[in-house]
Amino acid sequence: MVTKKAEQQAVYWTEISDSVSRRFHFEADGQVSMKVVDDSRAVIHKMVDCFYNKFFPSGYPYSVSEGYLRYTQFRALQHITSAALSVLSTQSLLFAAGLRPTPAQATAILRDGMQHVGKLICSNLGARMDSEPKSWRILADVLFDLGTGLEVLSPLCPHLFLEVAGLGNFAKGIAVVAARATRLPIYSSFAKEGNLSDLFAKGEAISTLFNVVGLGAGISLASTICSSMQGKLVVGPLLSILHVYSVVEEIQAVPVNTLNSQRTAMIVADFLKAGKISSPADLRYQEDLLFTGRLIEDAGNVKVGRALRKVVKPSKLRELKQIFLEEKFLLSHGNEWVDMVLEQDATGEDALRGWLVAAYAADIGKSSHEPSASALQEAYDKMNDVFPPFLSELQAKGWHTDRFLDGTGSRFSW
Template identity: 80%
Template sequence: MDLLNKFNARKKDPVKSPSLPVSWIEVSDSVSRRCQFQPDGHLSVKIIDDSRPAIQRIVDSFLNTFFPSGYPYSVNEGYLRYTQFRALQHVTSAALSVLSTQSLLFAAGLRPTAAQATVVSWVLKDGMQHVGKLICSNLGARMDSEPKRWRVIADVLYDLGAGLEVISPLCPHLFLEMAGLGNFAKGMAVVAARATRLPIYSSFAKEGNLSDLFAKGEAISTLFNVVGIGAGLQLASTICSSIQGKLVAAPLLSIVHVYCVVEQMRATPINTLNPQRTAMIVADFVKSGRIPSPADIRYQEDLVFPGRLIEEAGNVKVGRALHEVIKPSKLVEMKQIFPEEKFVLNQSQKWVDMVLEHDASGEDALRGWLVAAYTANIKGPSHEPTASALLEAYEKMNDVFTPFLSELQGKGWHTDRFLDGAGSRFAW
């Protein structure tokens, strides 16, 4: 009985063990870290030993600050080259900005000191710059389709605006006009650059780390903009203290600036489907049976004239209005041949027009493009393809499309949307 009472007493008053945090030691790259879960569930990490050389610690600290976590395995190919030229681009851009704003001070009759250059940057943000931003904001769909091209255009516009400011002392009586046009161009450049930033960063994201990529990219921009401002102040107080020096240095800085942007964009593996990239994918597949990845075709993209026709892909052109490219009788024939498809094809003198329905996806565009490419190989020397040639091409497309699409998605392409740059579509 006494034993039973003691047992019941222990059940009523159990011994409470103290809540101790869980901790462990991690050793990696000559660094020992103590990791510990606090009672509230948060994890704290403390370095308790670091035997790395000082230079290695500095390098690792730099990488942690300016590169995404897990670099280089957390990003796609081309990110380092993109970042190198982006850093140089910001240096030249910031230096050029200092020279241009100092020249505006000269034209306005203010005392020509380099330190006053920052005043103009603040004063001239409104007015014509806002007009440029409003105009450029209407081109968002085109920027989605061709972000690399519009990123280059943005920096060309920026340099054009800066160039107008640099030469403003040569015509001080036109100060307001030169400053207004310069800020108009810069306003358009700001919108284009910001609008294309997200799709460019997205092309490098590999592990859901878009925010990390964006944050590190902004850190790089900030650091090298400061370096560029310092370089610009040095130039403004030495060889560029006169308008003659600026007329020599500004074009050189502008050339380096645009070259860096072009190299950045060439290194960027955009993985969305637009007319140019779709044509390149289809051309490679029809010629060799190989499906390229976004990294494979990045250096083949035309940043200046993206609408070029590719013969191996059927010379397809997308985006024209339906009523402009096909007659009603021909439209009925096309819908009889392809009753379930969301595209219409029509052969013109030099190319094949493809018009998409309003809800057509990237897969629908790929189907139409493959039909056009196979038809071009089947029809022979005749200009207008016959119904039998179209049906043969359609059957061939259906035979290969499922494995083609599967491999395409496996290479990292996003096929859910087709970005045609606000091209015309139709609805029944």
């Protein structure tokens, strides 16, 4: 039995790590408080620690997934080059407008209007961005550089100034929406301890810091090398190449842990070939960011998202439903691939079950063009045998199986 006196007695302890002594004790409300008692580290080490505290999530590197440092390094470089390009494009626009107030005001209105049009068009593509955040994030920066390039070139065609500036901002509008929409899925992939808000806040702090650095670099370039159009034509493409390279490296480091068509196929292929479950970190550099809808033969050449009426003949619908009576998917074998159609409320687990059946059926029926009903039944039974441990290990590796992100793919309901 704990006495009231014992309850009121504070519990203190001291921890020494990396030449820093920290004293901990429990507050009355049960929270732990900490005070630095002695810090004999060199000044440079204190500065580095301060930088980590300001710009990295609490508990770094243990509170984030693998690849966060590389992602952050190239993100910093991306922001520097992006901000520098923005300065150059703004300078060119001012030259092209002749620094006259009225045209400049009209241009600003047109530019903003075209950017809003781009945002509205892109806002309808949110589901696809959830499914393929990496590809859309890269596309966003390519479009941003395209828009910036048009602005930089605007002094070469002053008679088309409004058209060029408007088109440039249209591309930038799409880029802004795509970049913002993919930010949350990317941050979510790094969160490990319910620290998404901390990750987001520190990530935005890094963006702000290095955007300021990039603006300074851009101002310096604009007043020296890039004060002429010839200088811009040399430096602009170099900055753009470095910018896109940084984005690609940054995005490839992201271990996206949600299931879409490509990642599901890669998981199933690795499981069937090597008997192992790949983690998000294992697959991050294997994703095809250009051809996201590619078919993977080792995973059964499955394609998801086509309408039920286009993939299943009425005469076969009843037969398939009998085989997959309790399931939320249907499989239809075509000449080049296997179509999987999901029910409206199907989850990632349902998609995984269907994918395994398709892969096993493809292996069983290699000799025939289309697996028979008995082959499908055998594949289905085999899937049921392996699925419980398969799913448990998949979730233990960090995959989120509660949803399947098929973009704007078609689903059905009975």
